[in-house]
Amino acid sequence: xxxxxxxLHFANYRVRVLALAAICCVLAGATGCWVxxxxxxxxxxxxxxxxxxxxxxxxxxxxxxxxxxxxxDATSKSYxxxxxxxxxxxxxxxxxxQGKLVQLGQQRFLDLITADDKFSPSLETLLRVESxxxxxxxxxxxxxxxxxxxxxxxxxxxxRVQGQDATGFPIGMVSVTLVSPSSDLRDFLVHYGDxxxxxxxxxxMRFQRKVx
Numbered sequence: 001x002x003x004x005x006x007x008l009h010f011a012n013y014r015v016r017v018l019a020l021a022a023i024c025c026v027l028a029g030a031t032g033c034w035v036x037x038x039x040x041x042x043x044x045x046x047x048x049x050x051x052x053x054x055x056x057x058x059x060x061x062x063x064x065x066x067x068x069x070x071x072x073d074a075t076s077k078s079y080x081x082x083x084x085x086x087x088x089x090x091x092x093x094x095x096x097x098q099g100k101l102v103q104l105g106q107q108r109f110l111d112l113i114t115a116d117d118k119f120s121p122s123l124e125t126l127l128r129v130e131s132x133x134x135x136x137x138x139x140x141x142x143x144x145x146x147x148x149x150x151x152x153x154x155x156x157x158x159x160r161v162q163g164q165d166a167t168g169f170p171i172g173m174v175s176v177t178l179v180s181p182s183s184d185l186r187d188f189l190v191h192y193g194d195x196x197x198x199x200x201x202x203x204x205m206r207f208q209r210k211v212x
Contacts, residue, residue, distance in 0.1 A: 036123040037178040042102040057207035107193035
């Protein structure tokens with residue numbers, strides 16, 4: 001029973017870190033459980049800058065062994081995010097990723113460009129951002145909710161779903177690749193950006209600013 005509990009705890013950890021791992025880091029042998037898009041979730045006019053994101057951040061709770069370093073190129077309004085650390089049973093390789101901070105309605109998001117390796121096409125990964133000078137919370141778009149919304153056609157988006165059978169029942173870790181244009185993705189975020197189902201609190205990744 002203890003071993004099963006430990007395995008479930010580690011599986012839960014991997015789901016959370018893999019949402020971030022889609023951004024910066026790959027845990028050895030792990031599969032994805034996130035939403036990615038062929039096109040950006042924003043238009044250029046949506047891009048903003050917030051210097052409060054810049055700095056070093058320490059993960060909280062399950063992510064206590066993870067550390068973020070966020071830097072900003074003000075000229076291009078582009079953030080660089082590096083993730084280091086990780087679970088002692090995982091292999092977390094430090095990496096850098098570029099992204100934009102965008103505001104749609106009352107919500108802010110990081111749209112980050114990811115690739116599994118140098119031979120793979122770049123894809124966009126989305127995180128909702130809540131921050132102040134000391135706290136940073138990142139919430140990925142929920143993969144199972146998005147997959148179900150695509151299957152039932154409750155959203156006006158197009159995409160490919162992996163990890164479901166023909167009826168839409170999950171048979172593994174669900175991942176979604178959206179192929180809708182940026183205009184449709186923006187409309188989706190304006191409508192669902194504050195949704196507690198689309199951005200579930202159970203997927204939140206919390207960070208505390210590191211004291212130097």
